[in-house]
Amino acid sequence: MSLQVNDLKVHYRTLRGNVHALDGVTFSLEDGEIMGLAGESGCGKSTLGKSLIRLDSRMHHAGGSVRLDGREMPIADDKAMVPLRFHEVSLIPQYAMSALNPTRRIGRMIDELLRARGVRPADKADELRRRLELVGLEPDVLRRFPIELSGGMKQRVVMVLSTLLDPSLLIADEVTSALDVSTQRSVAESLVEFRDRGYVRSMVFVTHDVSLVYQIADTIMVMYAGHVAEKGPAASIVSEPRHPYTRMLLSALPEVGSTSGERLQGIPGTPPGLLDPPTGCRFRARCPMAFDKCVERPPLVETAPGHWSACWKTGEE
Numbered sequence: 001m002s003l004q005v006n007d008l009k010v011h012y013r014t015l016r017g018n019v020h021a022l023d024g025v026t027f028s029l030e031d032g033e034i035m036g037l038a039g040e041s042g043c044g045k046s047t048l049g050k051s052l053i054r055l056d057s058r059m060h061h062a063g064g065s066v067r068l069d070g071r072e073m074p075i076a077d078d079k080a081m082v083p084l085r086f087h088e089v090s091l092i093p094q095y096a097m098s099a100l101n102p103t104r105r106i107g108r109m110i111d112e113l114l115r116a117r118g119v120r121p122a123d124k125a126d127e128l129r130r131r132l133e134l135v136g137l138e139p140d141v142l143r144r145f146p147i148e149l150s151g152g153m154k155q156r157v158v159m160v161l162s163t164l165l166d167p168s169l170l171i172a173d174e175v176t177s178a179l180d181v182s183t184q185r186s187v188a189e190s191l192v193e194f195r196d197r198g199y200v201r202s203m204v205f206v207t208h209d210v211s212l213v214y215q216i217a218d219t220i221m222v223m224y225a226g227h228v229a230e231k232g233p234a235a236s237i238v239s240e241p242r243h244p245y246t247r248m249l250l251s252a253l254p255e256v257g258s259t260s261g262e263r264l265q266g267i268p269g270t271p272p273g274l275l276d277p278p279t280g281c282r283f284r285a286r287c288p289m290a291f292d293k294c295v296e297r298p299p300l301v302e303t304a305p306g307h308w309s310a311c312w313k314t315g316e317e
């Protein structure tokens with residue numbers, strides 16, 4: 001599996017104009033890669049996840065391309081995307097576990113969803129049980145209603161369901177944020193296990209929690225206001241961040257980096273609005289390193305193998 005996203009632009013149409021939620025996003029994902037996607041609220045993480053599977057009616061594909069396994073994905077063509085969903089690309093959306101139909105038993109709901117995707121439930125019954133067991137759920141969960149399950153159990157059901165057809169790419173959007181810390185960890189570890197067993201080939205793990213993603217991801221991509229700020233191997237993003245925004249994001253976290261005895265710093269200011277975003281580097285108004293050239297948009301350049309950063313200063317180092 002390989003994913004190449006090139007200069008992707010996705011906007012939301014609103015009465016006040018277009019919200020430039022993704023404005024020229026470029027990155028790639030290797031076979032087997034788990035990429036953590038981080039950044040402040042509103043930077044475009046969910047929009048990127050949704051763009052790879054379903055553009056809703058307010059979303060507009062304004063440019064760029066997405067290639068999965070060398071094939072162009074018709075992301076703007078809802079109908080043409082139907083055969084790819086769940087088979088090639090699957091999404092565990094934010095709040096998926098609270099969206100489970102409360103009036104359906106889990107087993108019946110899974111059967112209905114499989115049929116809707118052209119799959120006979122009987123053909124998947126053994127595999128379903130094996131995977132439920134793998135995530136620590138008894139087969140009797142299939143006879144229960146969602147209300148009878150804890151948040152962690154529901155999230156595991158959703159994970160198993162979303163990956164039952166062995167998609168190439170899984171997008172997991174904030175799948176752990178509503179769970180307690182130990183459940184978060186085990187849900188995240190189950191996702192890694194799914195990758196290791198080949199149930200999914202590669203994964204984009206969207207999160208606010210850089211410390212959790214650091215434990216499970218191979219690479220981390222940091223977005224800022226609809227742009228990619230930096231992408232690289234997880235260890236070097238955390239220990240040697242190149243982009244000033246990544247540095248500030250990490251220094252605002254208690255769990256990651258060398259924080260012993262150091263005072264945590266918040267990031268002063270707020271991200272720009274995306275209805276009429278500023279030209280050039282979108283971080284420049286908050287950046288302690290900003291200089292004249294930042295009125296031009298910095299290109300994303302590879303500063304070390306597999307490590308990309310979009311900052312004029314990084315390019316100079």
Ligand SMILES: Nc1ncnc2c1ncn2[C@@H]1O[C@H](COP(=O)(O)OP(=O)(O)OP(=O)(O)O)[C@@H](O)[C@H]1O
Pocket residue numbers: 012013014019020021039040041042043044045046047048058274
């Ligand atoms: N339906 C919508 N209509 C208009 N603008 C939207 C819509 N959904 C999202 N946006 C805007 O698009 C931008 C990106 O939002 P997105 O939800 O992708 O960010 P995010 O990084 O996932 O945030 P969060 O972490 O809070 O989920 C934001 O400026 C947001 O306000």
